[in-house]
Amino acid sequence: xxxxxxxxHTPDLQSQRSFTDGTVTRTADDGTMNELDENxxxxxxxxxxxxxxxxxxxxxxxxxxxxxxxxxxxxxxxxKGVHVSDEAIAGSDVFGTATVIAAAVRKVAEEQQVxxxxxxxxxxxxxxxxxxxxxxxxxxxxxxxxxSALTVGDGEATIERHLPDxxxxxxxxxxxxxxxxxxxxxxxYPNFKLIMAARKAExxxxxxxxxxxxASAVGASASRTTVVDAxxxxxxxxRVTVTDTGDAxxxxxDFLIEKGLA
Amino acid sequence: MSVAVLIDHRSGDVTRPSLxxxxxxxxxxxxxxxxxGDAPSADAVAQLGEYGAAExxxxxxxxEARHPAKxxxxxxxxxxxxxxxxxxxxxxxxxxxxxLAVLTGxxxxxxxxxxxxxxxxxxTFQTVFAATWxxxxxxxxxxxxxxxxxxxxxxxxxxxxGAATVVAVAVELPEARxxxxxxxxxxxxxxxxxxxxxxxxxxxxxxxxDYTLVAEFAExxxxxxxxxxxxxxxxxxxxxxxxxQTGTTVTPALYVACGISGAVHHRGGMQASGTIxxxxxxxxxxxxxxxxxxxxxxLFDVIPQAIERIKxxxxx
Ligand SMILES: Cc1cc2nc3c(=O)[nH]c(=O)nc-3n(C[C@H](O)[C@H](O)[C@H](O)COP(=O)(O)OP(=O)(O)OC[C@H]3O[C@@H](n4cnc5c(N)ncnc54)[C@H](O)[C@@H]3O)c2cc1C
Numbered sequence: 249x250x251x252x253x254x255x256x257h258t259p260d261l262q263s264q265r266s267f268t269d270g271t272v273t274r275t276a277d278d279g280t281m282n283e284l285d286e287n288x289x290x291x292x293x294x295x296x297x298x299x300x301x302x303x304x305x306x307x308x309x310x311x312x313x314x315x316x317x318x319x320x321x322x323x324x325x326x327x328k329g330v331h332v333s334d335e336a337i338a339g340s341d342v343f344g345t346a347t348v349i350a351a352a353v354r355k356v357a358e359e360q361q362v363x364x365x366x367x368x369x370x371x372x373x374x375x376x377x378x379x380x381x382x383x384x385x386x387x388x389x390x391x392x393x394x395x396s397a398l399t400v401g402d403g404e405a406t407i408e409r410h411l412p413d414x415x416x417x418x419x420x421x422x423x424x425x426x427x428x429x430x431x432x433x434x435x436x437y438p439n440f441k442l443i444m445a446a447r448k449a450e451x452x453x454x455x456x457x458x459x460x461x462x463a464s465a466v467g468a469s470a471s472r473t474t475v476v477d478a479x480x481x482x483x484x485x486x487r488v489t490v491t492d493t494g495d496a497x498x499x500x501x502d503f504l505i506e507k508g509l510a
Numbered sequence: 511m512s513v514a515v516l517i518d519h520r521s522g523d524v525t526r527p528s529l530x531x532x533x534x535x536x537x538x539x540x541x542x543x544x545x546x547g548d549a550p551s552a553d554a555v556a557q558l559g560e561y562g563a564a565e566x567x568x569x570x571x572x573x574e575a576r577h578p579a580k581x582x583x584x585x586x587x588x589x590x591x592x593x594x595x596x597x598x599x600x601x602x603x604x605x606x607x608x609x610l611a612v613l614t615g616x617x618x619x620x621x622x623x624x625x626x627x628x629x630x631x632x633x634t635f636q637t638v639f640a641a642t643w644x645x646x647x648x649x650x651x652x653x654x655x656x657x658x659x660x661x662x663x664x665x666x667x668x669x670x671x672g673a674a675t676v677v678a679v680a681v682e683l684p685e686a687r688x689x690x691x692x693x694x695x696x697x698x699x700x701x702x703x704x705x706x707x708x709x710x711x712x713x714x715x716x717x718x719x720d721y722t723l724v725a726e727f728a729e730x731x732x733x734x735x736x737x738x739x740x741x742x743x744x745x746x747x748x749x750x751x752x753x754x755q756t757g758t759t760v761t762p763a764l765y766v767a768c769g770i771s772g773a774v775h776h777r778g779g780m781q782a783s784g785t786i787x788x789x790x791x792x793x794x795x796x797x798x799x800x801x802x803x804x805x806x807x808x809l810f811d812v813i814p815q816a817i818e819r820i821k822x823x824x825x826x
Pocket of ligand 1: 739758770808809
């Protein structure tokens with residue numbers, strides 16, 4: 249069983265973020281691996297551990313800092329890492345990103361077949377959740393998304409999907425793209441030995457040329473959308489805080505009534 | 511310009527977000543309703559007409575619509591002449607529109623709070639980074655797909671409502687690799703679903719697991735009950751009630767957070783709400799930073815008093 253896990257370098261949710269020229273500004277010490285990708289790494293490790301054989305490859309696409317996400321995956325137990333980096337990728341939309349990741353998956357598969365790609369349910373910075381579907385379409389593989397449970401066997405993967413109207417069980421033949429939710433498992437903590445090993449691990453950097461992807465097919469110029477304006481939302485004005493000394497419930501009710509909300 | 515709206519329906523009824531989406535579509539061009547599933551009732555068709563749909567294009571695809579790629583293929587056929595497709599943004603429709611965009615080459619924005627035409631191009635507005643930034647995006651591709659969040663447009667009937675014509679759309683569905691082995695319906699609670707509710711009253715760890723007061727307050731305000739992840743993890747209330755980045759994103763006119771600290775994951779799913787109120791014992795809880803009206807106090811004291819006061823003022 250060979251599993252590729254996509255990991256994204258995202259800004260720390262607690263830190264200040266901003267836009268420059270329509271794209272997210274990132275600083276070197278800002279951010280690590282998208283929290284929800286920890287569930288993807290965990291799901292992959294559990295499958296390989298249960299099978300008693302296999303390999304987990306962590307892949308990230310992004311600028312020089314993005315390698316931090318791969319190292320984080322290695323700390324958790326991924327066996328290998330790959331970093332795809334090329335200035336021409338900057339500003340790609342989800343379809344451009346899927347093109348790049350699909351090409352990287354094919355390249356990883358050149359040395360040995362890849363059975364599964366596992367992703368997180370969303371990146372907590374962008375949160376569109378569109379990438380797993382776009383990637384499945386691009387690879388023309390089975391799509392098993394939003395899995396809160398995942399089992400693999402007999403050349404097939406089966407997931408449970410908790411949708412608002414129904415709980416689905418869906419099966420599909422491998423190879424498949426699977427996205428897992430934060431309900432799927434409880435990510436492990438990195439162990440010391442792996443932390444040390446991850447620090448020293450050699451992580452190959454692949455460019456678009458290495459992947460055989462035409463630069464004009466990705467990046468800002470190929471993007472179907474453009475951010476034309478971005479501004480930080482101003483803090484709420486006229487905020488009121490009251491400390492309950494016996495009548496705060498009444499004050500709260502009066503506030504709601506005055507606002508026409510109660 | 512034809513603007514297609516994928517109609518969300520429950521038990522045959524058109525949901526309110528669909529009427530909001532039709533209202534939004536009227537600002538962009540001439541709305542056409544797209545209906546997947548069993549054919550709509552005469553009432554549903556009349557209502558869609560009232561909100562401006564000239565046509566209701568029906569693809570009777572039944573449960574096949576549960577496959578994102580099949581739903582996308584049906585929508586692609588039904589919207590060949592539409593340069594804009596609007597859907598209600600949910601985890602499920604985001605998968606469908608991604609497939610649709612792969613088929614049609616459209617540019618996509620999901621989780622939008624609105625859209626308008628600027629120089630012939632669709633521009634959308636939305637919040638990002640846990641709703642701390644406003645972003646405006648232009649869709650450059652010839653076709654545009656916009657996923658809009660519920661409660662972001664005020665639904666209103668068309669000024670000159672017409673009678674919508676029902677058009678049956680013959681669709682050829684692609685083979686799917688995926689096999690849906692079972693579908694176990696989630697029992698739907700009475701009242702408005704969380705994502706569509708105009709008022710949400712949420713309880714977190716501070717409730718200690720007792721949702722009686724939260725539910726009573728929600729009912730009085732005509733709202734739905736929400737929860738934090740800690741509360742759903744504890745099994746105090748079902749996962750469907752979870753508000754936040756990995757649960758349901760809500761943008762009601764009023765959000766009341768009771769015994770919720772306001773972790774970034776939670777805030778990201780409710781910060782764009784109209785008015786935010788919180789009740790929390792800890793004055794340093796981050797939820798106060800984004801609350802229009804915050805009460806430092808116990809929800810067990812504050813909610814009963816607020817309920818009593820509202821009832822009294824309504825009676826008087
Ligand atoms: C990847 C990831 C995704 C996540 N996604 C989500 C998500 O989508 N949604 C979400 O909610 N969380 C999410 N979380 C969890 C989130 O980080 C917080 O742990 C969670 O929101 C905290 O829930 P809480 O506010 O109920 O509990 P706490 O943080 O424990 O806060 C409880 C609050 O109740 C107050 N309180 C106690 N007693 C009373 C009383 N009697 N009256 C009034 N106040 C009282 C306390 O002062 C405290 O502020 C996610 C976490 C991770 C790692």
